Amino acid sequence: MPLFRFTRHGGTPRGPRAHSPLPWIALIAMILGIVALAFAWLAGWIGRDRPTAQQFTDTIEATGAAHPGFRRAHSKGVCVSGWFTGSPEGAALSKAEVFAQPRVPVLGRLSIGGGDPHGADAQARVRSIALQLISQNGQEWRMAMNSFPFFAVPTPEAFLEQTRAQLPDPATGKPDPAKMAAVLAKYPSARAFQQWAKTAPWSNSWANTTFNSVNSFWFIAADGTRQAVRWSWQPQAPVVELDEQARRTAGLDYLADEFQQRLAQGPVRWNLIVTLADAGDAVEDPSTPWPSERRQVQAGVLTLDHLQPQAGGACNDLNFDPLILPAGIEGSDDAILATRSAVYSHSFNRRERESARGQAGNDAGVPR
Numbered sequence: 001m002p003l004f005r006f007t008r009h010g011g012t013p014r015g016p017r018a019h020s021p022l023p024w025i026a027l028i029a030m031i032l033g034i035v036a037l038a039f040a041w042l043a044g045w046i047g048r049d050r051p052t053a054q055q056f057t058d059t060i061e062a063t064g065a066a067h068p069g070f071r072r073a074h075s076k077g078v079c080v081s082g083w084f085t086g087s088p089e090g091a092a093l094s095k096a097e098v099f100a101q102p103r104v105p106v107l108g109r110l111s112i113g114g115g116d117p118h119g120a121d122a123q124a125r126v127r128s129i130a131l132q133l134i135s136q137n138g139q140e141w142r143m144a145m146n147s148f149p150f151f152a153v154p155t156p157e158a159f160l161e162q163t164r165a166q167l168p169d170p171a172t173g174k175p176d177p178a179k180m181a182a183v184l185a186k187y188p189s190a191r192a193f194q195q196w197a198k199t200a201p202w203s204n205s206w207a208n209t210t211f212n213s214v215n216s217f218w219f220i221a222a223d224g225t226r227q228a229v230r231w232s233w234q235p236q237a238p239v240v241e242l243d244e245q246a247r248r249t250a251g252l253d254y255l256a257d258e259f260q261q262r263l264a265q266g267p268v269r270w271n272l273i274v275t276l277a278d279a280g281d282a283v284e285d286p287s288t289p290w291p292s293e294r295r296q297v298q299a300g301v302l303t304l305d306h307l308q309p310q311a312g313g314a315c316n317d318l319n320f321d322p323l324i325l326p327a328g329i330e331g332s333d334d335a336i337l338a339t340r341s342a343v344y345s346h347s348f349n350r351r352e353r354e355s356a357r358g359q360a361g362n363d364a365g366v367p368r
C-alpha cells in the first residue's frame with residue numbers, strides 16, 4: 001500500500017481522502033520499540049533479576065586484597081601440558097573428535113581455590129584443574145573443575161548471596177559470621193558443602209586428587225542420541241593422606257613443588273569417568289549430587305608430563321570458559337554454567353587489561 005494516494009491526474013491528494021503518514025510512523029516506532037525491548041530482555045537488562053558478570057567480579061574482588069593481573073578466583077596455580085586419549089566407550093556417547101583421535105594435545109592449569117596468588121598450597125581446601133583439549137578438526141573442549149563433589153548453592157543468585165556474606169564488615173574488617181550463618185540456614189546444600197569441607201580426606205598431591213565437573217552437560221552421539229552427563233578426573237596415582245600437621249608445616253608452594261618432583265619420575269594420569277543421568281536427575285542444579293548407583297563409563301585417560309610457572313606460562317592468558325565445547329558436547333541449562341562463562345570472560349578482560357597497562361603485580365608476568 002503506498003504511503004500517499006494521489007489523484008488520477010497526479011498532483012495534490014484529495015482533501016478528505018488524503019492518507020496521513022502518522023499511522024505508519026507509529027507502526028514503525030512500535031516495531032522498533034518491540035525489537036529494542038526484546039534485545040534488552042535477551043541481554044538480561046530488564047525483566048530478569050539475574051546478577052551481572054560485573055556484579056560478580058566486583059563482589060569477588062571485594063572479598064580480599066586486590067591482585068591486579070591475576071585471576072579473580074583460583075589465582076594461584078601452575079601451567080601443565082600433556083595429552084588425552086579417548087576410549088571407544090567415550091566415542092559411543094559423544095561424536096566429539098577428542099574421543100576418536102588417538103592423542104589430543106592438552107594445555108592445562110592446576111590451581112588452588114581462593115583469590116590469593118601467594119596463598120599456602122597445602123592449606124587450600126579446594127584444588128582445581130582447568131584443561132584445553134584441541135582436536136585435529138580445530139574444535140576445543142575447555143573445562144574448569146574442582147575437587148568438591150557438588151556446588152554449595154543451587155543458583156547464581158544464591159552464589160552472589162554467599163559471596164556477599166564473605167565481604168569484610170566495615171566495622172571489624174572481617175566477614176560478619178551472622179551473614180554466613182544466614183546463608184547456611186537458608187541453603188541445605190551449603191550445610192552439606194560445609195560438612196564435606198570438614199570431613200573429606202586431604203590427599204598429598206594434585207596428582208591423587210579427584211576433580212569434578214559439578215555442572216551438567218549433554219553428550220551427543222553420532223546418531224543424535226542425547227545423554228545428560230557429569231564427569232570427573234579420577235587419579236591413577238594412589239591416594240596418600242596429608243595430615244593436619246603436614247599441612248601446617250608444608251612450604252608455601254608445596255603442591256607445585258611436589259608435582260614437579262613427581263613429574264621427574266614420569267607422567268601423571270587420570271581416568272575420565274563420565275556419569276550418566278537418569279530421567280529426573282537434577283541436571284540444572286549443581287548443588288544436588290546424582291544417586292551413587294548411576295552408570296559410569298570410562299571415556300579416556302589424561303596424561304600430564306610437563307609443568308611451567310603460570311607467570312609467562314602458556315596457560316596464563318587463557319580463559320578456561322566451561323562453555324567452549326566441541327560439536328558432540330553441549331552445556332546444560334544450569335544457570336550457574338552460563339554465569340560462569342560470563343564472569344570468567346569479565347575476569348579475563350580485567351586481568352588482561354591490567355597486564356597490558358603495566359598495572360599487574362610484579363609477579364603476574366614474571367616466572368615464579
Ligand code: HEM
Binds near residue numbers: 074
Ligand atoms: C556462579 C558460580 C561461579 C563463579 C561466579 C565463579 C567465578 C570464577 C572466576 C571469576 C574465575 C577466574 C576466571 C579467570 O580470570 O580466568 C574462576 C576460575 C575458576 N573457577 Fe569458578 N566460579 C563459579 C563456579 C565454579 C564451579 C561450579 C567450578 C567447578 C566445579 C569452578 C571452577 C573454577 C576453576 C577451576 C577456575 C580456575 C580456572 C583456571 O585455571 O583458569 N567455578 N571462577
